[in-house]
Amino acid sequence: MFILESAAQLEKAIIKAKKTRTQVKFIKFGVYSVKGSNGFYTVKCERGAHGEKMVSCDCKAGQSVKPLVCYHAVSALALHVGLARQRQTA
């Protein structure tokens, strides 16, 4: 799990996500299934107690002690942000 603080921390993962163009399945608002090299990973986008944006992915990179921002998380985030925006304007 990592806390999303700035777009800059996502840069590398965004580049990879664009190259990879992976498949993202909508499970429910905030929960997505993203295709990776070894099957599908579950990415959760949540709000913390203080409004922080928390993103978790169950791939190896997302589970390490110092979690990396993986391209699965970024791919799911792109969908999540779009959906969140629609909700706010609906």
Ligand SMILES: [Zn+2]
């Ligand atoms: Zn991941």
